[in-house]
Amino acid sequence: MSASVETKPALPAARPAAADRLTDAASPGARAGLIWTLVRTDFKVRYHGTIGGFVWALLKPLTMFVMLMAVFSFLFAQDPNYKLNLIIGLFLWDFFAEGTKAGLMSLHARGFLLTKARCPAWILVVTAISNAVITLIVFSGIILAFLTLVGQPPSVAGMLLFLAYCLALVLIVVGFSLAASVLFLRYRDLNQVWDMVVQAGFFLAPIIYPLAILPERFHIYLYVWLPTPIIEFARAALVSHQPATMTGHLYLAAAVALCLGIGVMTYRRFSGRAVEYL
Amino acid sequence: MATAVLQVENVSKAFRIPSVKRDTVREHVLGLFEPRHYEKLQVLEDVSFSVQPGEALGIMGRNGGGKSTLLKIICDVYQPDRGRVIRRAAITPILELGVGWHPELDAIDNVCLIGSVMGLSLPEIRRSMDRILAFAELERFANLKLKHYSSGMSARLGYAVAFEAVREVLVLDEIFAVGDAGFKAKCEERYRELHAAGHAIVLVSHAPPIVSAFCDRALLIDGGVVAAEGPAADIVDAYLTTMTHGALPISDSSAQSA
Numbered sequence: 001m002s003a004s005v006e007t008k009p010a011l012p013a014a015r016p017a018a019a020d021r022l023t024d025a026a027s028p029g030a031r032a033g034l035i036w037t038l039v040r041t042d043f044k045v046r047y048h049g050t051i052g053g054f055v056w057a058l059l060k061p062l063t064m065f066v067m068l069m070a071v072f073s074f075l076f077a078q079d080p081n082y083k084l085n086l087i088i089g090l091f092l093w094d095f096f097a098e099g100t101k102a103g104l105m106s107l108h109a110r111g112f113l114l115t116k117a118r119c120p121a122w123i124l125v126v127t128a129i130s131n132a133v134i135t136l137i138v139f140s141g142i143i144l145a146f147l148t149l150v151g152q153p154p155s156v157a158g159m160l161l162f163l164a165y166c167l168a169l170v171l172i173v174v175g176f177s178l179a180a181s182v183l184f185l186r187y188r189d190l191n192q193v194w195d196m197v198v199q200a201g202f203f204l205a206p207i208i209y210p211l212a213i214l215p216e217r218f219h220i221y222l223y224v225w226l227p228t229p230i231i232e233f234a235r236a237a238l239v240s241h242q243p244a245t246m247t248g249h250l251y252l253a254a255a256v257a258l259c260l261g262i263g264v265m266t267y268r269r270f271s272g273r274a275v276e277y278l
Numbered sequence: 279m280a281t282a283v284l285q286v287e288n289v290s291k292a293f294r295i296p297s298v299k300r301d302t303v304r305e306h307v308l309g310l311f312e313p314r315h316y317e318k319l320q321v322l323e324d325v326s327f328s329v330q331p332g333e334a335l336g337i338m339g340r341n342g343g344g345k346s347t348l349l350k351i352i353c354d355v356y357q358p359d360r361g362r363v364i365r366r367a368a369i370t371p372i373l374e375l376g377v378g379w380h381p382e383l384d385a386i387d388n389v390c391l392i393g394s395v396m397g398l399s400l401p402e403i404r405r406s407m408d409r410i411l412a413f414a415e416l417e418r419f420a421n422l423k424l425k426h427y428s429s430g431m432s433a434r435l436g437y438a439v440a441f442e443a444v445r446e447v448l449v450l451d452e453i454f455a456v457g458d459a460g461f462k463a464k465c466e467e468r469y470r471e472l473h474a475a476g477h478a479i480v481l482v483s484h485a486p487p488i489v490s491a492f493c494d495r496a497l498l499i500d501g502g503v504v505a506a507e508g509p510a511a512d513i514v515d516a517y518l519t520t521m522t523h524g525a526l527p528i529s530d531s532s533a534q535s536a
Contacts, residue, residue, distance in 0.1 A: 033403070034394035041391055045382045112378025117371055118354040119395045189302035272357045275350075276293070 031123070038110075038127040046131055057135050058142075061094040068208050079210055084239045087146055089207035089231045091139035096169060096227050097198050099132035103177020104184055104191055111278040121271055125181045129173055136166060147238060154238045161237035168256045169230050175256075175263030182270035185277035205231060226255055281366060282328035283447055283478045284352065289361035291322040291347055321347045323502045324361070329447070331367075334479040336493030336510050338486075338517040344502045345482045349373055349451055352480065367446030367478065370396055372436060379432055381425035385416055388424055389439055396443035406442045413464065414438035434461055441468050447478045454488055466492075486514040 047053030068090070069083050076082045106128030113119045140162070147154055154162070184190045205227045211219060222228045229252050233244040244252075297315040300306050321344040329335050339345050350356040352363055353371040379388050389410055393403040411417045414434040424432055440448075454462050469492060473479060483489050489496050489510050496513035498506040498520065506516045 029399040030394060030397045033390075033398070033400040036400065037387075037390045037394045041380065041383055041387050044387065045380065112380065113391070113395055114378075115355065116373045116378045117392075117395050118369075187301070187303045187306065189304055193303055275355055 031120070034119075035123060035127055038123065039130040042127065042131055043134070054134075057098075057131070058138060061090050061139070064094075065090050072208055076210065081235075081239050082210070084147060084150065084152065085210065085235050086208065088143055088235050088238060089205070091136070091143060092166075092169060092231050092234060093202060093205060093207050093227060095132050095136040095139070096173060096230075097202075098135065099129040099170075099173035100176050100180070100194065100198070101191070102128045102132060103173060104180040104194055106177060107181040107274060108184055108278070111275075114275050115278055121181075121274060122178065122267065125177050125267075126174060128181075129170075129177060132173070133170060136170075140166060143238070152239065155241065157243075158237040158241060161243055162234050165230050165234045165237070165252075168252060169227070171256050172226050172230075172259045175260035178263035179266035182267055182274050185274050186270070201225060201227065204228070207231065223251070226259065229255070280331050283331050283365075283367040284329040284369075284480070285364040285366075286325060286327050286348075286352065287362050287364065289322055289325045289348070289351055289358045289363065290320070291344070291351060291356065291358050292318050292320045295319055321502055322351070322358075322499075325499070325502075325504055326361075327497055327504060327507060329478050329480060331446075331478055332473075332476045333495060334473055334481060334493045336489035336496035336513065337480065337482045337499060338484070338489055338496060338513060339499035339505075340520070341484075343499050345499055346373070346451060348499065349449055349480070349482055353449055365447075368397065369447045369449055370440055370444045371449040371451075372440045373449070373451045379424040379427075379436075382423060384423050385411065385420045385427075385435060389435070392436070392439050393443055396440065397445060398443045410435075410438045410442050413441065413468075415461065430458075437465060441465075441472075444472060444477060447480065448472060449480045451482045452484070454483075454485075486518060489517075490514050 043054075047057065065087050069086055072086070073082055079085075103125060106125045107114065107121060109128070110124045113124060114121060143162075144154060144159065180190060180194065204222060204225050206214075206222065211222065211228075211232060214222070223232075229244075229248065233248065233252065236242050236244050294316040295318075297317070298309065298312075300309055300314070325344075325348060327335070337345050337348065347356060349371070350373065351358050353369055353373065354363070354365070355371075355373070378392070380391060383391065386407065389407060390400065390403050393410075394400070398406075408417075411420050414431075414437070416431060416435055416438075419427070419431070427435070454465055469479070473492075479493075481489070481493060493510040495508065496510040497504050498513050498516050500520055505520070506513055
C-alpha cells in the first residue's frame with residue numbers, strides 16, 4: 001500500500017463557467033471533444049477498434065446483395081438495371097435499419113453518462129447513428145464505383161441529388177431516433193416492435209422488386225413509408241437519369257421536416273425526466 | 279456577503295409509484311382498461327439553501343431522506359417538480375460513489391469519455407492522463423477494460439477524473455468512502471487543496487467526523503425538508519440526535535436560524 005504520494009499532481013485551476021450551461025460538457029471545445037470521443041468509442045466497441053471489424057458491417061448487406069441478385073435477377077431478367085437498383089436499395093435500407101435501431105437504444109445504452117453527470121442527451125442520440133453514417137458513406141462510394149464499373153457512371157447532378165437524398169435519410173433517422181430513444185425508456189419492448197416494423201418495411205419498400213410491378217394506385221401508399229421515396233428517387237437520379245418531379249421533392253422535404261419536427265417535439269416533451277426511467 | 283454560487287429555492291420533488299408496474303407497450307395495451315393507482319412519494323419538500331464561493335457545505339440525513347435526489351437536482355440530472363436551482367458557477371459532480379463507465383472500454387478511453395462529459399477538452403485530457411492514472415494508482419491497468427476492474431478500482435478512477443476536471447463547484451456524494459487508507463488520505467489532501475484554492479463544495483456524508491472536519495456549514499435533511507441548518511459541528515450533533523432519538527428535539531431546530 002502506498003500511503004505516501006511520491007509526486008503530488010498539480011491542482012488544476014478553477015475553470016470558468018460557460019454561458020449556456022453551467023454543468024459538464026458546456027464549452028464548444030468540450031462538446032466537440034465529447035462528440036468525437038462518443039463516435040470513436042462507439043466505433044471501437046462495435047468493431048473492436050479495427051478496420052477488420054468494420055468489414056463485417058459492410059459484408060452483411062454485400063452478402064445479402066449477392067444472394068438476392070443470384071435469385072431475383074432471374075425473376076426480373078427483363079429489367080436491365082435490376083442489380084443496380086438492388087444495390088442502391090439494399091445499401092440505403094441497411095443504413096435506415098441500422099441507424100434507427102442504434103438510435104432507438106442510444107439513451108438506454110449510454111445511460112451511464114446521464115445518471116451521474118449532466119450530459120446533453122441529444123448528443124448521445126445523434127452520435128449513436130454515427131457508425132451507420134460511416135457505413136453509408138462507404139456504401140455510397142461502393143455504389144458509385146459499381147455504377148462506373150458497369151459502364152453507367154452517374155452525372156454530377158445525379159450524384160448531388162443522391163447526396164441530398166442521403167442527407168434526407170439521415171435526418172429521418174435522427175428524427176426517429178430522438179423520439180424513439182426517450183420513448184424506449186418508458187416502453188422497453190419498443191425495440192421488438194420496431195424490429196417487426198423493420199422486417200415488414202423491408203418488403204414494403206421496393207428494394208428487391210421494382211415498384212412498377214405493383215398497380216399504380218398502390219404507389220401512393222408505399223410512398224408514405226419514407227424509405228420508399230428515398231430509394232426510388234436515388235435510383236432515378238443515379239440509374240435511370242430521370243430525376244423525380246418537383247412535387248415528389250416537395251413531398252419528401254415536407255415528410256423529412258415533419259419527421260424531424262415530431263422527433264424533436266417528442267424528445268423535448270420526454271427528455272427532461274428521461275433519467276428517472278433509466 | 280458575496281453572491282451565492284449555488285442557490286436552491288423552494289425545491290420540491292416527488293416520485294409517482296404506480297400500483298402496477300408497466301414498462302412495455304404490451305403491458306400498456308393489455309392494461310388499457312385497468313386503471314392504475316399512484317402513490318406519491320414526496321422526496322423533497324420546499325428545500326432552500328445557498329452555497330457561497332469557497333464554502334464547504336455538508337448535507338446529512340437518514341438513508342432515503344432525499345440527499346442523493348437533492349444532489350442530482352443540483353447537478354441538473356433530475357428536474358425539480360417545483361422551485362429552482364440557480365447555478366452561477368460550473369459544477370463537477372461525483373455522485374453515487376463515482377462516475378459511470380463503459381465496461382467494454384479500457385481506462386484511457388473511459389477517462390476520455392467521462393472527462394469530455396465533465397467538461398474537459400481532449401487536449402486537456404491527454405495532457406492530464408498520466409496524472410489521472412497516477413492519482414488512481416492504475417497506471418499498470420490503463421489498457422484493461424473496465425469490466426475487469428473491481429468496484430474500488432473504478433471508483434478510484436472516477437475520483438481521479440473528477441478531481442482533475444474540477445470546476446468552481448464540486449458536488450460529492452459520500453467522498454472518502456472508497457479505496458484503502460492511502461487513497462483516502464490522497465482524496466482528503468486533494469479535497470483540502472481544492473477548498474483552500476477557493477472551490478465551493480457540497481458534500482453528502484453519513485460520517486459525522488467527515489462533516490465536522492471538512493465542512494464549514496451543514497444541512498440536516500429529514501423527511502424531505504431542511505430540519506436544521508447551521509455550523510457543521512451543530513448539525514452533526516443534530517444528526518446524531520435524530521439517529522438516536524428518531525426525531526430532532528425542538529430545541530435543536532434553533533440551529534436552523536444560524
